[in-house]
Amino acid sequence: MAMLLLFSYKAFSQAYIKSKIIQPDYKKWEQVKEGMAQDEVEKLLGAPIKVIGNPKANYLSTVYYGTVVEKSVVFPMDLDFVILYHSGKVYKAVNPFMIEKLPSDGIPSVPKPFAPQNNSMFTVNIVDLRWFPAAGKYPMRYEIEIELYGHSPDPSKMEWVKDVTLNSDIPFLSYPATGGKERWRVRAINDLGESNWSEYQYFELVPPTVAVQQPQRNNDSAKKESGIGVQPVHPPEPAPLPPPEGGHRVQQPESDLKK
Structure with missing residues (x-):
């Protein structure tokens, strides 16, 4: 990589x-x-x-x-x-550094990462790392340390393993995505000294979502769901109540029902 x-x-x-x-x-x-x-x-x-x-x-x-x-x-x-x-x-x-107190001695301030968003998950072919630049005496260069989460020299362990350290003259670095969990940090360096490292920023590269295929349905099922060509179904007539024990059901006159 x-x-x-x-x-x-x-x-x-x-x-x-x-x-x-x-x-x-x-x-x-x-x-x-x-x-x-x-x-x-x-x-x-x-x-x-x-x-x-x-x-x-x-x-x-x-x-x-x-x-x-x-x-x-x-x-x-x-x-x-x-x-x-x-x-x-x-x-x-x-100011372009997004900090309140600017250094008075010219030694670089700590750069502030802003992309990718910390603890984000996304799918890309190219990873873009961006940060707000360091204040201090220019020219300035940046050292970027990238680590991957995976097997250590001990195959039974999973931990952060240093992958590469690169330099950039601008607050930007781009590289091909490889997938998995990554973390990175950056520091600034000039001829007067170097800043502390920024806080680690974490992200995870995930594969594209696989489209879920809907199961094929027969025409009858589709018609039933859409209501096309389906005859309405009426509920069955309720069964008559059984007569009371020891007697017969008495038919109530219609005149009483209307009252």
Whole structure:
């Protein structure tokens, strides 16, 4: 499996065009708070790199102050430093790492896996591993460790067995599905150090569901279920009650029945 993983990773890496890394000063970025005026933000961070909409308008507008990964065929989402404005004031500031506290020493933060969903079961031909990138000094690379659940060197035991460790320059890795239970984790590395490993993420690859064949029914059965060509069946007339012991049943006059 390791060779298949490596081949797949190289194929996807060649298709990816690296984006230019642009990051604001982390300390200044963390000073941006909800309700700040646009003028205050620009005085703190400088001019944005891109603006969508009118920040002073009475609707949400998006202002970009940096990017870590651009949307591509391989990674179909932007990972940017974004400030949302409403009526000229900060509505929300979002960093691409999805963490609250950014590192001040440049050492990578712990990447945050988000796909596949933890403890999920699914059927695919290609497995895509995705995570939010690490904050810190760039360039950054990622080390991904993948383990399979199966027989250990002792055939009588089933346990997690390390399958392969791969590297990626982007928060994405793709490889051919092999089936069974897998788990993976990721850490970030730059020239200042490395992050801790992320928590293990678990998933299971299951074979496609086999369609259940319905048993063939004869025409009479089908007609009975659909009601086509079937005569209604009337319940039988109730049997007359037996006469009381020691006597005969007395016929009640019709005039009494009508009363």
